Structures are given as structure tokens and as C-alpha cells.
Amino acid sequence: MSELAVQVDRLTKRFGDFTAVDGISFEVRPGEVVGYLGPNGSGKTTTIRMLLGLLRPTAGRAEVLGFDVERQAEAIRPLVGYMSQKFALYDELTMAENLEFYAGIYGVPKGERRGRQQAVMDLVGLNGLGDARAGQMSGGWRQRLALAIALVHRPQLLFLDEPTSGVDPVARRIFWNTIDKLADDGATVFVSTHYMDEAEYCGRLGIMNGGRLLALDTPAALKRDTLPGPTWNLIVDRLIPALDALESLPGVFQVGLRGDHLHAITLAGEHSQHTLQSSLEGMGFSVEVESTDPTLEDVFMALAGDKAPSLD
Ligand SMILES: Nc1ncnc2c1ncn2[C@@H]1O[C@H](COP(=O)(O)OP(=O)(O)OP(=O)(O)O)[C@@H](O)[C@H]1O
Ligand SMILES: [Mg+2]
The missing domain is CATH 3.30.70.100 (Alpha-Beta Plaits)
Known part of the structure; x- marks a missing residue:
């Protein structure tokens, strides 16, 4: 079981009478880029929050990097990066100061911070923009900074929740090039989206609707087998x-x-x-x-x- 990056078994979340995530089961292997495609309200964020131990499942279970999400969430969090759908940047701080702040929160040792910060700014293509105020940057740049923040503590596994929502197609393409680079370097990525074009870039793709995982396979296999x-x-x-x-x-x-x-x-x-x-x-x-x-x-x-x- 611990060989897998993520293992989910009949995971369910109910809010009162409403079932937001309905008995989903799937696995993510190390090094995979798995997309999670579904319309608004289909249960994508709820799934990710349960995998991060931020939301308690109603039924079923899940392991992330071999740790149980309910009982061992504390062990999971330092090992994973999370770019939430509504990521919080401090508008009055510069890009570099935002990154520095989060590097502290994520416990990057002081002696390593400078080097790590430089490395992630380079990776997401923000070098030279460290002194710009976050509040003055457009959506695409802010989203790249949010990715840099999610990467600053060298996570093995990344959860990206609609990271490109609201940014233009060119910025989205650049963002996906960065995801490809991360995957080439061995990172595992679980990324939700409601854009069909970027769903094509995923190694495998899960299709969510109404809290149910309808299928999960490579884009080519989905096209071959589900129609x-x-x-x-x-x-x-x-x-x-x-x-x-x-x-x-x-x-x-x-x-x-x-x-x-x-x-x-x-x-x-x-x-x-x-x-x-x-x-x-x-x-x-x-x-x-x-x-x-x-x-x-x-x-x-x-x-x-x-x-x-x-x-x-
Ligand atoms: N804390 C909560 N209390 C009650 N209902 C909730 C709660 N959180 C989520 N929901 C409901 O669960 C359903 C799934 O929500 P979720 O945020 O997981 O969807 P999503 O696929 O991430 O959608 P989006 O694309 O809009 O981000 C929605 O109908 C939402 O209103
Ligand atoms: Mg969501």
C-alpha cells in the first residue's frame, strides 16, 4: 500500500443530507500527473481537502504517501504541497517576501531558504520579479507565485486545486510546462481542472460528476473506451x-x-x-x-x- 502516492477506498463526504463525494476509489502512483476533471460542485475540492487531512471523511478511507489521512494527517502535511483554489497572498508584501513568509511557515531551515526560494522562483519563471508587490501582479503571475509557494519545501506530492482557473490560455500553457518539468524531475501531481484542453496534458484523468468518479484512465483510453x-x-x-x-x-x-x-x-x-x-x-x-x-x-x-x- 505504501508504494502508492495516493490510495483512496470508497471515500465519502456528506454535509448533512447532501453527499459531496460519493464512495470514490482510485490510486495514484509515484511520478504520475493525474488530472481531476469535473464541473462546479462535483466534489473536487472536497476530495483534495480530505486527502490533506483538512476535512474528515464520513466513510471510506485514504492513504497519502502511506499515511492514513484521518489518523496521520500531521505526517502528511510536511511532505505535500497544496495550491488551494483560493490561495492567499499578502498583497502589501513583495513576491519575494510572500515566498519567504511561507518558507518559514513550512519550516524550510533558515540556512536553506535563500537557495530554495531562488530555485522555485526560477522554476516558475519569476526570476527578477521578487521586488514587485504581489497586489500589483496580474492573475497569471500571482498563480505562479502560489505554485512557487507550494513547492518551496520540496514536497514529493503536489495537490493543485484548479490552479489555472481564471488565467488566460497562454499563461495556462506556461503553467503546464512547469508541471511537466516537475513531473520530469519525479514529482507526483494531482491537479483538478474544469478545462478540457488541459485535461489532455494529464497522464491519467479522473472524471467527476455529482460526487462520483465516473472513470479514471489515460485521455486516449477514455476516448477509446467510454463512447x-x-x-x-x-x-x-x-x-x-x-x-x-x-x-x-x-x-x-x-x-x-x-x-x-x-x-x-x-x-x-x-x-x-x-x-x-x-x-x-x-x-x-x-x-x-x-x-x-x-x-x-x-x-x-x-x-x-x-x-x-x-x-x-
Ligand atoms: N462545508 C460545506 N458544507 C456544505 N456543503 C458543502 C461544503 N463544502 C462543499 N459543499 C458542497 O459540496 C459540493 C462539492 O463541493 P466542492 O467544493 O468539492 O466542488 P468542486 O468540484 O471543487 O467545485 P468548484 O469547481 O466550484 O470548485 C458542492 O455542492 C458544495 O456546495
Ligand atoms: Mg473546487
């Missing part, structure tokens, strides 16, 4: 009437609106480009059908089914 059949894009002249028409066709599993076109998942062996095209044309639509590769959004929609809320 009931092929996926299609349809360019049509009248979007909503065509969506309704398509939904009523036998063999069509799901239809959604994607910007200026429709996207459909059909059941295996039920449709071809030709049958979709001619069915819609037969109902008076002008349509162009293309076969597409499945995306993680398809995976999420197929797994969550009618209970799927929107992710972005």
Missing part, C-alpha cells in the same frame, strides 16, 4: 430544428450545439456519413456531415449523460 460509438460534426442551415430532428433519429446517442455547428455521438454500427446526411436531407435540411475524432468533452458528456452540466 458508445463514433462522433460527427454537422454543418446545417437551421441549427435548433436540426438538433431536434437529429435527436429523434434512431441510433443517435447524443446531440449538442458547438458554436456554429452540431456535434453528435451515434451508437456503434448505426450510422454512416451517408445515413446521417440523407436522413436530414430527407427532412428538408441542407447539411454537411464530417466524421471527427472524439474529444474529452464527448467523453464527459457520454459518461455524465443527462446529468451533465456544462463544464466551462
Whole structure:
């Protein structure tokens, strides 16, 4: 059991009558980057807080780095880094002072602090910005500082809770390059997100909805194994009437609106480009059908089914 970075067995959290995390089980091996994808309220933060020993599970159990989260939380905390969804920086302090403050809190020995601080500032690409006031920095820079803080005590395992939420795509890409570097150096990363594009970068990906872990596998395996059949894009002249028409066709599993076109998942062996095209044309639509590769959004929609809320 202690060979694993994280082991979770039927972990459950209820708040009164409401079940926020519903009997989830999974494992994270050392060196993995595991993503945790789910919409608002699906139980991501609640899971992470239980793994850090900050919230007591209602049922089930979990071990982090071989320690039980309920009984040995004190042993876990110095070994893990945590970037919370609402990380707290001191706006009046400079970037370097914030880092120095947290290095103290995390018990980095005084003699090592300078070197560690420099190393993490370099790693996240903040060198030269130590004297800037945190309160004057934009979201992307603040988020990099929060990551530097989570890394300052050399944790073996990192919990990042929606670390890129609210930052622009370029800043998100830079942030993920840093996660890749950390993983190359042997760190284990557990990272929650509701962005489909960054879910693609994870080694394995857990899909949460309504407190349940619906699947956990590599993005490629999820796309291969969780869909009931092929996926299609349809360019049509009248979007909503065509969506309704398509939904009523036998063999069509799901239809959604994607910007200026429709996207459909059909059941295996039920449709071809030709049958979709001619069915819609037969109902008076002008349509162009293309076969597409499945995306993680398809995976999420197929797994969550009618209970799927929107992710972005
Ligand atoms: N202390 C609490 N008391 C009551 N309900 C709570 C508490 N903490 C969380 N919840 C509820 O549990 C559910 C799961 O919340 P959680 O914060 O884990 O979701 P999340 O997946 O992190 O969502 P988000 O993407 O918005 O951060 C939500 O419906 C939330 O309102
Ligand atoms: Mg959350």
C-alpha cells in the first residue's frame, strides 16, 4: 500500500443530507500527473481537502504517501504541497517576501531558504520579479507565485486545486510546462481542472460528476473506451430544428450545439456519413456531415449523460 502516492477506498463526504463525494476509489502512483476533471460542485475540492487531512471523511478511507489521512494527517502535511483554489497572498508584501513568509511557515531551515526560494522562483519563471508587490501582479503571475509557494519545501506530492482557473490560455500553457518539468524531475501531481484542453496534458484523468468518479484512465483510453460509438460534426442551415430532428433519429446517442455547428455521438454500427446526411436531407435540411475524432468533452458528456452540466 505504501508504494502508492495516493490510495483512496470508497471515500465519502456528506454535509448533512447532501453527499459531496460519493464512495470514490482510485490510486495514484509515484511520478504520475493525474488530472481531476469535473464541473462546479462535483466534489473536487472536497476530495483534495480530505486527502490533506483538512476535512474528515464520513466513510471510506485514504492513504497519502502511506499515511492514513484521518489518523496521520500531521505526517502528511510536511511532505505535500497544496495550491488551494483560493490561495492567499499578502498583497502589501513583495513576491519575494510572500515566498519567504511561507518558507518559514513550512519550516524550510533558515540556512536553506535563500537557495530554495531562488530555485522555485526560477522554476516558475519569476526570476527578477521578487521586488514587485504581489497586489500589483496580474492573475497569471500571482498563480505562479502560489505554485512557487507550494513547492518551496520540496514536497514529493503536489495537490493543485484548479490552479489555472481564471488565467488566460497562454499563461495556462506556461503553467503546464512547469508541471511537466516537475513531473520530469519525479514529482507526483494531482491537479483538478474544469478545462478540457488541459485535461489532455494529464497522464491519467479522473472524471467527476455529482460526487462520483465516473472513470479514471489515460485521455486516449477514455476516448477509446467510454463512447458508445463514433462522433460527427454537422454543418446545417437551421441549427435548433436540426438538433431536434437529429435527436429523434434512431441510433443517435447524443446531440449538442458547438458554436456554429452540431456535434453528435451515434451508437456503434448505426450510422454512416451517408445515413446521417440523407436522413436530414430527407427532412428538408441542407447539411454537411464530417466524421471527427472524439474529444474529452464527448467523453464527459457520454459518461455524465443527462446529468451533465456544462463544464466551462
Ligand atoms: N462545508 C460545506 N458544507 C456544505 N456543503 C458543502 C461544503 N463544502 C462543499 N459543499 C458542497 O459540496 C459540493 C462539492 O463541493 P466542492 O467544493 O468539492 O466542488 P468542486 O468540484 O471543487 O467545485 P468548484 O469547481 O466550484 O470548485 C458542492 O455542492 C458544495 O456546495
Ligand atoms: Mg473546487
